[in-house]
Amino acid sequence: MIKPKKTLRQRNIKDRFMVSLLVLSTIIVMTPLLIIIAYVVINGVSALNWDFFTQELGSPARAMQGKPTGLIHTMIGTAVVDFLALIIAIPVGVGAGIMLSEYPDNKLNPLLRIINDTLNGMPAILKGLLAFALIVKPMGTFSGLSGGFALAFVMIPIIARSTESALMSIPWSIREAGLAIGLPRWRVVLSTVMPAARTGLVTGFLIAFARAVGEAAPLMFTSFGNNYLPNRWIGMLLGPVDTLPQRLYSLAISPYKEWHAMGWAAGIVLLFFVMALFIMARLLTRKKVYY
Amino acid sequence: MQSVREDHKARDIIKKPLPIIYRWLGDKIFLIVVFILGLSIIFLAFSMAWVLYDEGSLAIKEFGVIGFLKGSVWDPGVRLVFGALPFLFGTMVTSVVAIAIAFFPAIAIAIFIAEYAPKWISNIIENLVHLIAAIPSVVVGIWGIFVFAPWMRETLYVPAFNWVSNYHPSFLPLLGNPMGYGMTTATIILALMIIPYTTALAKDAISQVPKEQREAAWALGATRWEVIRMAVLPYARGGILAGAMLSFGRAIGETMAVAMLIGNKNTFPFSIIGPAATMPSVIINEFREAVENIHLSSLMAIGLALFVISLLVNLIAAYITRKFSITGGQVV
Numbered sequence: 001m002i003k004p005k006k007t008l009r010q011r012n013i014k015d016r017f018m019v020s021l022l023v024l025s026t027i028i029v030m031t032p033l034l035i036i037i038a039y040v041v042i043n044g045v046s047a048l049n050w051d052f053f054t055q056e057l058g059s060p061a062r063a064m065q066g067k068p069t070g071l072i073h074t075m076i077g078t079a080v081v082d083f084l085a086l087i088i089a090i091p092v093g094v095g096a097g098i099m100l101s102e103y104p105d106n107k108l109n110p111l112l113r114i115i116n117d118t119l120n121g122m123p124a125i126l127k128g129l130l131a132f133a134l135i136v137k138p139m140g141t142f143s144g145l146s147g148g149f150a151l152a153f154v155m156i157p158i159i160a161r162s163t164e165s166a167l168m169s170i171p172w173s174i175r176e177a178g179l180a181i182g183l184p185r186w187r188v189v190l191s192t193v194m195p196a197a198r199t200g201l202v203t204g205f206l207i208a209f210a211r212a213v214g215e216a217a218p219l220m221f222t223s224f225g226n227n228y229l230p231n232r233w234i235g236m237l238l239g240p241v242d243t244l245p246q247r248l249y250s251l252a253i254s255p256y257k258e259w260h261a262m263g264w265a266a267g268i269v270l271l272f273f274v275m276a277l278f279i280m281a282r283l284l285t286r287k288k289v290y291y
Numbered sequence: 292m293q294s295v296r297e298d299h300k301a302r303d304i305i306k307k308p309l310p311i312i313y314r315w316l317g318d319k320i321f322l323i324v325v326f327i328l329g330l331s332i333i334f335l336a337f338s339m340a341w342v343l344y345d346e347g348s349l350a351i352k353e354f355g356v357i358g359f360l361k362g363s364v365w366d367p368g369v370r371l372v373f374g375a376l377p378f379l380f381g382t383m384v385t386s387v388v389a390i391a392i393a394f395f396p397a398i399a400i401a402i403f404i405a406e407y408a409p410k411w412i413s414n415i416i417e418n419l420v421h422l423i424a425a426i427p428s429v430v431v432g433i434w435g436i437f438v439f440a441p442w443m444r445e446t447l448y449v450p451a452f453n454w455v456s457n458y459h460p461s462f463l464p465l466l467g468n469p470m471g472y473g474m475t476t477a478t479i480i481l482a483l484m485i486i487p488y489t490t491a492l493a494k495d496a497i498s499q500v501p502k503e504q505r506e507a508a509w510a511l512g513a514t515r516w517e518v519i520r521m522a523v524l525p526y527a528r529g530g531i532l533a534g535a536m537l538s539f540g541r542a543i544g545e546t547m548a549v550a551m552l553i554g555n556k557n558t559f560p561f562s563i564i565g566p567a568a569t570m571p572s573v574i575i576n577e578f579r580e581a582v583e584n585i586h587l588s589s590l591m592a593i594g595l596a597l598f599v600i601s602l603l604v605n606l607i608a609a610y611i612t613r614k615f616s617i618t619g620g621q622v623v
Contacts, residue, residue: 025403026404040433216546252432252437263433270429
């Protein structure tokens with residue numbers, strides 16, 4: 001492939017040229033991405049204030065008259081919906097991950113693996129439509145519960161895949177040691193393999209959680225959004241609930257200047273949470289990351 | 292202390308062997324539980340397909356599969372006629388152009404951090420890439436709405452519009468309305484959003500190339516670029532292509548940022564900088580307000596089309612990974 005006509009000098013020049021091209025394109029691409037973060041941080045921090053964390057949103061008039069408004073109901077709603085999703089997703093995802101890694105020659109596995117990957121690649125909005133049809137329609141109302149399920153559908157394939165790889169990274173000798181002292185297979189999995197893999201498992205949960213926290217599309221027609229705190233706590237599950245990404249979208253496309261500023265504030269809070277979760281996951285392990 | 296306790300436990304277990312029922316039944320139950328949990332993922336995927344088909348069947352019956360996909364009129368207000376062509380077209384144009392813009396820069400970053408950069412720089416950039424890939428799409432969207440779209444309008448669209456209207460007025464319909472929100476804006480943002488993702492996947496593919504492969508090329512006296520060209524890229528091509536395919540799938544399904552920036556115009560044909568719509572954006576915009584059954588059903592049918600396209604893209608990516616990479620292994 002190296003043509004003899006070229007001298008070493010020419011080849012070295014081409015090498016330098018390619019390096020500078022690579023550096024240049026890296027800089028050109030990374031700059032706008034960093035600019036996005038900078039804008040969100042600068043605009044967001046200047047829009048943050050105490051009311052933002054303590055007040056309800058209320059009607060647009062409330063913001064236009066300069067009365068205190070905030071997104072306390074949104075943050076509570078986000079926490080409720082996201083943790084609900086995590087509680088739903090962990091058993092299913094971990095179970096499927098155990099299936100994939102501990103029973104490698106089961107006939108279900110090739111199909112399960114390809115379907116899990118496909119489900120992971122499916123647009124989140126379709127998971128919202130699924131939750132709408134399965135839960136919102138029979139219940140007859142938008143609800144935090146359906147939002148939790150929609151986000152769980154986002155998390156499940158990620159958790160399944162990360163659990164599989166976390167368990168696979170545990171050497172077989174550990175399992176053999178367990179089997180050798182007479183433990184049944186299920187005890188081997190639950191009391192030796194899973195504790196040994198716990199860092200990897202937790203990392204997977206964090207990644208899945210970080211991914212789901214930022215998703216707005218599945219929540220638009222499941223948890224729907226709400227300008228006020230529900231009257232009773234059960235309203236969080238059975239009635240429409242506000243969540244941060246979905247509220248951010250509504251604020252950004254609203255015609256009110258005050259709400260735009262609040263949108264930036266919601267943006268920095270959301271960005272902060274996602275980044276914190278993500279950095280935590282990166283610090284826990286230097287392993288590959290599954291989106 | 293710990294070890295003594297462990298020993299004690301182990302001796303206990305050995306002393307009285309576990310009842311056969313505990314071992315046999317426990318294993319059976321565990322396998323069944325795990326099997327059902329795995330099965331529920333498969334069930335989830337199939338129920339997604341079935342639900343979308345079931346809910347969309349009204350529209351499919353009304354307009355026919357071909358008629359629905361080819362119909363270029365989307366009128367939820369008066370005539371209640373629904374055709375998916377504007378959205379199919381919008382999704383395809385934005386994602387194909389976005390991946391075309393994103394592909395080479397992403398590969399360049401991946402090569403740079405995997406092969407050229409010193410360890411510490413490559414660590415910083417790689418972590419940054421992963422971090423940026425995790426930015427929620429609404430956050431990118433709010434930047435697009437308030438900063439990027441007005442900026443594009445002032446610096447690019449309005450001058451272009453003025454120039455075209457002065458010199459080539461006949462091209463005005465093709466160029467479109469310079470309102471800032473439109474196809475070009477959405478496509479650029481989309482490209483920016485998938486670059487980190489493509490980069491991460493390409494970097495993984497390149498990192499999987501074994502050291503011997505590079506050393507062989509070095510031994511032939513190749514320069515650094517020639518090593519990459521001869522030894523690394525051919526080896527990693529399967530993974531890189533599959534990664535690009537997955538990024539394409541992500542661009543197709545990208546919802547919030549596009550819905551915020553594309554301007555949401557449901558008519559056909561499109562203009563270059565004018566507003567348009569994609570399949571996810573129309574679902575997001577109209578689903579909450581849809582009252583007519585046929586409207587709701589048409590949106591579900593668009594969801595079904597989106598499902599089929601994503602399915603194809605994902606299966607092709609899986610196929611590429613298996614067939615074209617020399618290792619035949621998995622990428623991410």
